[in-house]
C-alpha cells in the first residue's frame with residue numbers, strides 16, 4: 001500500500017525526483033538531503049510501512065541485503081573508513097519521517113559526527129532485572 005500524503009512513498013515510487021543510487025522492484029535508495037556525512041543514503045521500501053513493527057519479515061530481510069550491497073558501493077566509491085546503519089523507530093528514537101527507512105552513513109576519520117551512545121554502568125541486579133522483564 002502507498003500513502004499519497006507520505007513524502008517517502010512519493011519519492012520511493014518516483015512521483016518526486018530524488019538522487020537515486022540504487023533501485024529494484026521493492027526499494028529505492030536515495031541520497032539524504034540533510035546528510036550527516038558525504039554519501040549519507042536512505043533505503044526506502046516502495047510500500048508504506050510506518051516502522052520496523054509494520055514491515056513484513058520478508059521485506060526486512062530484503063532490506064538488509066540491499067543495505068549490504070549499497071554499503072559496499074558507498075565505502076568503495078567514496079573511500080569511506082567505516083559505515084553506520086541506523087534505523088529509527090518512534091519520535092523518542094529520533095524518527096521524523098513515519099515511513100520505514102534505513103540510514104546508511106559512511107564514516108570518515110575525523111568527520112565530527114557522534115552516532116554512538118554514552119555507555120552506562122548498571123549493577124548486576126539491574127541487568128538481571130532487565131533480563132527477567134524480557135524473558136519473563
Ligand code: 5GP
Nearest residue numbers: 007030031032033034035088094095096097
Ligand atoms: P529519521 O529522522 O526519520 O530517521 O530520518 C529522516 C531523514 O530523511 C533525515 O535524515 C532527513 O534529512 C531525510 N529527509 C527528510 N525529507 C527528505 C526529502 O524530502 N528528501 C531526502 N532526500 N531526504 C529527506
Ligand code: ZN
Nearest residue numbers: 006009048099
Ligand atoms: Zn510512505
